[in-house]
Amino acid sequence: MADKSHNFISRRAKNIPPSGIRKFFDLSEGVKDIISLGVGEPDYVTPWNISDAAISSIRKGHTMYTSNYGLLELRQELSRHLYKLYGVGYDPDKEIIVTSGASEALDIAMRAIIDPGDEVIVGDPTYVAYIPCITMPGGIPVPVPTCMDDDFEMKASEIEKRITPKTKAILLNNPNNPTGAVIKKDELLKIAALVKEHNLVVISDEIYDQLVYDGAHTCFASLPGMKTHTITIGGFSKSYAMTGWRVGYICAPDEIIEAIMKIHQYIMMCAPIMSQIGAIEALKNGDDTVAEMVADYNRRRRTIVAGLNNIGLECHDPKGAFYAFPSITSTGLTCDEFAEKLLVEQHVVVVPGTVFGQCGAGHVRCCYAVALPDIEEALVRMGRFVKKYGG
Amino acid sequence: MKDILKALEADPKTTPDQLATMTGKSVTEIKQTIAKAEKDGTIVKYKTVINWPKAGEPEVDALIEVKVQPQKDFGFEAIAEQIYRFAEVRSAYLASGTYDLALIVTGKTMQDVATFVTHKLSPIDGVQGTATHFLMKRYKEDNVIYDDNDGIARLVITP
Ligand SMILES: Cc1ncc(COP(=O)(O)O)c(C=O)c1O
Numbered sequence: 001m002a003d004k005s006h007n008f009i010s011r012r013a014k015n016i017p018p019s020g021i022r023k024f025f026d027l028s029e030g031v032k033d034i035i036s037l038g039v040g041e042p043d044y045v046t047p048w049n050i051s052d053a054a055i056s057s058i059r060k061g062h063t064m065y066t067s068n069y070g071l072l073e074l075r076q077e078l079s080r081h082l083y084k085l086y087g088v089g090y091d092p093d094k095e096i097i098v099t100s101g102a103s104e105a106l107d108i109a110m111r112a113i114i115d116p117g118d119e120v121i122v123g124d125p126t127y128v129a130y131i132p133c134i135t136m137p138g139g140i141p142v143p144v145p146t147c148m149d150d151d152f153e154m155k156a157s158e159i160e161k162r163i164t165p166k167t168k169a170i171l172l173n174n175p176n177n178p179t180g181a182v183i184k185k186d187e188l189l190k191i192a193a194l195v196k197e198h199n200l201v202v203i204s205d206e207i208y209d210q211l212v213y214d215g216a217h218t219c220f221a222s223l224p225g226m227k228t229h230t231i232t233i234g235g236f237s238k239s240y241a242m243t244g245w246r247v248g249y250i251c252a253p254d255e256i257i258e259a260i261m262k263i264h265q266y267i268m269m270c271a272p273i274m275s276q277i278g279a280i281e282a283l284k285n286g287d288d289t290v291a292e293m294v295a296d297y298n299r300r301r302r303t304i305v306a307g308l309n310n311i312g313l314e315c316h317d318p319k320g321a322f323y324a325f326p327s328i329t330s331t332g333l334t335c336d337e338f339a340e341k342l343l344v345e346q347h348v349v350v351v352p353g354t355v356f357g358q359c360g361a362g363h364v365r366c367c368y369a370v371a372l373p374d375i376e377e378a379l380v381r382m383g384r385f386v387k388k389y390g391g
Numbered sequence: 392m393k394d395i396l397k398a399l400e401a402d403p404k405t406t407p408d409q410l411a412t413m414t415g416k417s418v419t420e421i422k423q424t425i426a427k428a429e430k431d432g433t434i435v436k437y438k439t440v441i442n443w444p445k446a447g448e449p450e451v452d453a454l455i456e457v458k459v460q461p462q463k464d465f466g467f468e469a470i471a472e473q474i475y476r477f478a479e480v481r482s483a484y485l486a487s488g489t490y491d492l493a494l495i496v497t498g499k500t501m502q503d504v505a506t507f508v509t510h511k512l513s514p515i516d517g518v519q520g521t522a523t524h525f526l527m528k529r530y531k532e533d534n535v536i537y538d539d540n541d542g543i544a545r546l547v548i549t550p
Contacts, residue, residue, distance in 0.1 A: 038549070039546065299414065373402070
């Protein structure tokens with residue numbers, strides 16, 4: 001019998017579309033002097049005090065499982081942290097789970113609330129993991145378009161148009177990957193009103209909460225009456241430059257946490273203990289370093305946004321995260337062609353917008369968590385490229 | 392202000408135009424801020440960090456602890472100045488603890504440094520003793536970590 005007839009692969013796995021970024025690995029293979037604006041992580045290494053705390057803990061023999069919920073001290077620190085920043089109170093004993101990154105948090109949150117056929121409203125463009133996280137437990141993603149004219153802010157009015165009797169949840173990403181958009185408080189309040197009216201759950205992925213450049217971040221759960229409707233997801237990867245540590249968290253009312261815990265305890269048991277210990281140090285003594293990194297990202301943000309607009313790639317002002325999302329329609333190329341040719345001809349990597357959804361068409365994502373001289377050089381090369389194609 | 396200084400500290404070659412873009416301020420405002428900071432000594436100097444051995448110029452540095460007798464009316468100032476004026480002294484600090492002055496002295500060879508200590512430093516009136524530590528390897532200077540790359544690179548593209 002031919003191997004194919006075994007048909008080992010599940011329909012569910014088959015139905016996950018291939019990742020749109022893999023081919024860029026092949027294209028960049030062996031190319032020297034590449035400047036990559038294609039990353040989704042800080043260029044900083046983890047602040048040393050955090051690494052040091054984790055290393056000493058390993059030396060002392062902290063190498064075991066932790067409580068399924070995560071180390072109590074970390075949950076207490078998280079509770080304090082979220083209360084201090086946003087005035088929202090989560091009980092460290094029963095409203096917080098430490099996860100292996102926000103990635104795991106997203107997956108188990110969806111699995112805990114989605115029944116097959118439930119509709120989940122989600123922004124477009126959107127973080128690449130969201131659609132699979134919705135569809136794997138049988139949910140149906142309902143994309144809400146966002147556009148450059150609104151600075152890619154997700155609008156309550158657009159959400160409302162898509163609410164049906166089957167709508168179970170809204171998945172928010174604030175600040176947003178890939179657009180850098182921040183949803184303003186007045187818009188969040190309008191969304192909150194819909195949530196109340198239609199009795200929906202909000203999964204609020206706020207992993208970029210500390211990377212905002214214009215005013216303060218609003219935690220969705222802190223809005224009046226919203227804590228009981230909200231699953232807050234956050235993490236250490238971005239704010240503290242800890243992507244490789246795989247540690248994040250999920251906060252929700254105890255009833256929801258209990259359901260999520262049933263899944264977390266079997267698929268993950270707990271996040272790595274050394275990463276949890278690093279995360280405690282991050283929360284206790286990380287504020288100054290975060291402030292320095294944010295100030296530095298902000299200088300780069302202004303440089304890249306001004307630079308992109310200068311070379312003819314119209315770019316809105318992204319108020320959070322570390323991404324710019326310029327329009328590339330002036331070149332007459334599709335975003336896929338743009339990204340591919342830019343890599344091959346100018347050795348600059350950007351991510352085509354359609355990787356993040358249909359509304360990403362005509363845009364590319366440029367990460368500015370990149371050294372300033374590299375940003376400047378990338379802009380020069382992109383300028384040459386735009387001249388050639390834009391005419 | 393802090394934003395401008397941080398950017399200049401990271402790269403003194405950053406132009407006023409670039410600084411204006413980075414901070415969202417006008418070029419005129421940037422130029423005024425810099426001129427003022429230069430004038431009042433907030434910006435001390437624009438400096439280039441050079442790895443001299445790499446440029447084929449051998450260099451030997453020593454950390455020298457100096458115990459001195461403070462002078463009436465002048466305290467440590469006069470004797471410190473008598474010492475730090477020597478071109479060989481790259482940095483000089485008044486320190487608390489078991490000795491008084493900490494110097495970084497640079498020469499082309501160990502002999503150069505030794506000669507400085509025996510012929511210039513030790514004979515000074517009021518210098519009671521010295522301890523010379525030759526520096527064998529430079530790991531980090533002015534926030535720059537030397538050879539800070541063990542080949543770990545970010546992936547070129549991640550979600
Ligand atoms: C919006 C968003 N959510 C979640 C994640 C995953 O983060 P973690 O490293 O905590 O799993 C990312 C990482 O790129 C992200 O951009």
